[in-house]
């Protein structure tokens with residue numbers, strides 16, 4: 001049986017992550033058709049379509065969906081447009097996978113959740129880190145130990161010379177990862193902001209408590225000399241360390257170390273593979289399309305994005321309020 005996929009937005013992330021992931025999925029699954037891709041910029045749509053094997057390219061996504069009638073729509077447009085397009089795609093009755101964040105605010109995210117429920121379609125947000133093979137392995141190891149025994153989750157999130165005043169749409173990755181690690185949402189959270197001379201972003205510190213009672217502490221350092229995302233997790237008698245396999249970063253291909261009662265239990269080095277696989281883009285596309293084709297629920301639904309988006313929004317609001325003072 002055929003399964004048609006359309007893609008909206010053929011920019012940087014699509015060229016590096018989504019296009020290669022969809023091409024591999026189509027190559028490995030007979031009947032999967034990359035029916036159409038769309039960008040406001042005709043040249044981008046044409047280049048993306050030619051490179052990754054889409055049958056048709058468009059500059060108007062509504063025209064594309066009406067003509068192609070796909071089984072799933074993948075969306076990777078600028079963050080300010082994601083919620084509006086997602087709500088309309090759901091309203092037209094199509095299943096959709098959006099880039100993160102699905103909305104800039106909790107209200108936008110709730111708007112998508114309502115539209116999806118009303119239309120009875122399947123939807124998820126593509127938080128690629130949830131689908132990194134190394135992160136899945138880390139989560140599985142924590143599951144074996146028992147996530148309910150976790151007492152402390154910390155993350156150091158480094159970037160090189162970031163100057164974009166709103167860091168919240170990047171910070172949401174670690175905010176979301178803490179939920180995956182803890183196996184539950186946040187009960188409470190607060191922020192501290194540390195101004196820096198060289199960048200308007202400044203260091204951002206999130207301190208919180210998860211529903212399980214685990215303490216969470218995330219430090220975002222946008223001008224700290226390297227790109228890296230390093231987690232440490234403490235549970236009863238154990239410590240776990242995860243260096244994420246972020247592309248082009250010194251920690252690549254990443255690794256996991258587990259100590260228990262004074263002994264090293266595991267040392268796992270990430271697998272060197274193509275960026276779109278190690279970074280989770282392939283996994284997120286597989287998970288979503290396989291769930292629709294099999295009728296089984298996806299690993300994540302749109303509702304699981306709501307709290308990360310709400311915390312991202314409160315980070316942005318508090319930062320803006322502080323800047324005005």
Ligand SMILES: NC(=O)c1ccc[n+]([C@@H]2O[C@H](COP(=O)([O-])OP(=O)(O)OC[C@H]3O[C@@H](n4cnc5c(N)ncnc54)[C@H](O)[C@@H]3O)[C@@H](O)[C@H]2O)c1
Nearest residue numbers: 009010011012013014038039040076077078079099100128
């Ligand atoms: N997962 C990650 O680590 C990660 C990293 C960077 C960006 N992102 C996300 O990816 C998304 C896209 O980011 P990007 O860096 O590729 O941006 P980009 O600006 O390079 O690409 C966006 C593309 O969407 C097109 N577009 C805009 N409105 C459109 C419309 N109405 N119809 C069709 N095409 C339209 C633009 O012409 C552009 O080519 C954002 O949501 C961003 O948050 C995720």
